[in-house]
Amino acid sequence: MKDSDFIKVFAPATVANVCCGFDVLGFALDQPGDEVWVRQKESPGVTISAIEGICGLSTDPAENVVGIVAQKMLRELDVPFGVELQLHKGMPVGSGLGSSAASSAAAAFAVNELMGRPFTTQELVPFAMEGERLASGSAHADNVAPSLLGGFVLVRSYDPLDVIPLGVPLELYCTVVHPQVELKTSLARSILKKDIPLQKGIRQWGNLAGLMAGLLKADYSLVSRSLHDEIFEPERAFLIPLFRQAKEAALEAGALGAGISGSGPSIFALSATATQARQVEQAIQQVYANSGIDLNTYVTQVPEQGARLVSQPTLHAQK
Amino acid sequence: MKDSDFIKVFAPATVANVCCGFDVLGFALDQPGDEVWVRQKESPGVTISAIEGICGLSTDPAENVVGIVAQKMLRELDVPFGVELQLHKGMPVGSGLGSSAASSAAAAFAVNELMGRPFTTQELVPFAMEGERLASGSAHADNVAPSLLGGFVLVRSYDPLDVIPLGVPLELYCTVVHPQVELKTSLARSILKKDIPLQKGIRQWGNLAGLMAGLLKADYSLVSRSLHDEIFEPERAFLIPLFRQAKEAALEAGALGAGISGSGPSIFALSATATQARQVEQAIQQVYANSGIDLNTYVTQVPEQGARLVSQPTLHAQK
Structure with missing residues (x-):
């Protein structure tokens, strides 16, 4: 056969x-x-x-x-x-x-x-x-x-x-950067606290509701304003080398927002255009340029x- | 003048x-x-x-x-x-x-x-x-x-x-029942815990995201499936006489969902039609019929x- x-x-x-x-x-x-x-x-x-x-x-x-x-x-x-x-x-x-x-x-x-x-x-x-x-x-x-x-x-x-x-009636492009470091999902989950402060929870679900509205009403600005993680990213960021610098570089390069993909170590950023998403890719690559960490990077439309x-x-x- | x-x-x-x-x-x-x-x-x-x-x-x-x-x-x-x-x-x-x-x-x-x-x-x-x-x-x-x-x-x-x-591109009708009992907002807030269990938080924001999608995609069923409060309603329900019975009666009468309005004591229920909302009003009124508690009730469209x-x-x- x-x-x-x-x-x-x-x-x-x-x-x-x-x-x-x-x-x-x-x-x-x-x-x-x-x-x-x-x-x-x-x-x-x-x-x-x-x-x-x-x-x-x-x-x-x-x-x-x-x-x-x-x-x-x-x-x-x-x-x-x-x-x-x-x-x-x-x-x-x-x-x-x-x-x-x-x-x-x-x-x-x-x-x-x-x-x-x-x-x-x-x-x-x-x-x-x-x-x-x-x-x-x-x-x-x-x-x-x-x-x-x-x-x-x-x-x-x-x-x-x-x-x-x-x-979602909104064209979105995603830049994904995978720093080739080992990070167990079980570790990323185990460091999460079992309780979350109510005030952080409120801000988190306010942002999620904003993200839903932005996606469904095709409002890039609202998507961008809503792409925050008040709870988990601050707890997990240290697991990913250069995460904060990479995120900052993505936002400076024009990404709508950026964060940890799943439980990491990949970093994702969303952009409104393919050109922007490529610029975000380059900006993050520069952050890791002299780090000795190998990267896989992908730039794709959200299909x-x-x-x-x-x-x-x-x-x-x-x- | x-x-x-x-x-x-x-x-x-x-x-x-x-x-x-x-x-x-x-x-x-x-x-x-x-x-x-x-x-x-x-x-x-x-x-x-x-x-x-x-x-x-x-x-x-x-x-x-x-x-x-x-x-x-x-x-x-x-x-x-x-x-x-x-x-x-x-x-x-x-x-x-x-x-x-x-x-x-x-x-x-x-x-x-x-x-x-x-x-x-x-x-x-x-x-x-x-x-x-x-x-x-x-x-x-x-x-x-x-x-x-x-x-x-x-x-x-x-x-x-x-x-x-x-x-929201969805016609919705609201039944509001105000049991005339005194309930201080400050008390209703003070009984809330400062932390919430992560798992309840996840269910809560899953429902909020579902509610947003249901409202914005004009999906009554999804609105109905999402109208739950895993966190606050269970803590506050005891403050409102007959709340659980009233909510149950509203749902049995065909409401999409029901809950505490603000921090109470009013109860709200959402329905897809004015007729349904009137039936919900009657069902809740019956719950309080022999309670000795006076009610204000309102049935209005969400304008x-x-x-x-x-x-x-x-x-x-x-x-």
């Missing part, structure tokens, strides 16, 4: 938390992202036949997010065959850009395509969340939902799960679409 | 906090509200020549919110004459419906009319806030801003002040307009 037998799906990296939107707001990038390839196999169950672009990930389907997601979907659909998966990592792990989420989202989208789309894309979110449960110990949705659905997505509630694609079909099996490969 | 010499302005009652929107979100009602009448006088300074509809309010302009607001505006405008004010209270005090805010907003709007509108309505917010500072000790804006501007208004930030009229001119001086009274 050849590559051309596979359904190939791409799912993008995502920025979660988004300053004042801790744990509830995320948005998709156009790139980077992961591909999951899937094809039917006669024996039941899930196998992972290849993992490319990264070392050290398990091909045991119970130990890999793409396997977990596919297993969950097969159980739900109760089909008499199995699936073979390949994972093609196109983005760094541990970057704060939703690496496991992109893999999980791509797996859910790919298996759904193979099965003839029994689920809407939104219905795939809970399956992809199972990958997040394996990867981080909690089935959060603020990366997988935008990776699947594109654009900005609100996770209003987990119980019951209420995922709301926002359909309307998330996970997508890259290619279907070619005709000669189909029965 | 006669009544017809006065510029007469009405400013409406308001619902602040709005479940998950504690301290940042408020909306206007169509009624009840207060009127402030104003006319020029030759001597400088502010006098309050009459207060109707309520007993016990001071006519000393330094001790009455309408006087404070007018004084502040006169100082800012530096005019060589003074103003005479009358306050006609059309709503209960201490109800949680922004009584002092309605007076303050009406005073600011009226003096602005008298002066030939040197300020936009939005620019009147800081003046009206001075009335709130006198009334409650803190210059909050979440009642005066919707009373002046109408509709739903977000107070994103106080430093700097950032007041955002939301322009696009807030403070407004009721009448100008008639021609014969003008020079």
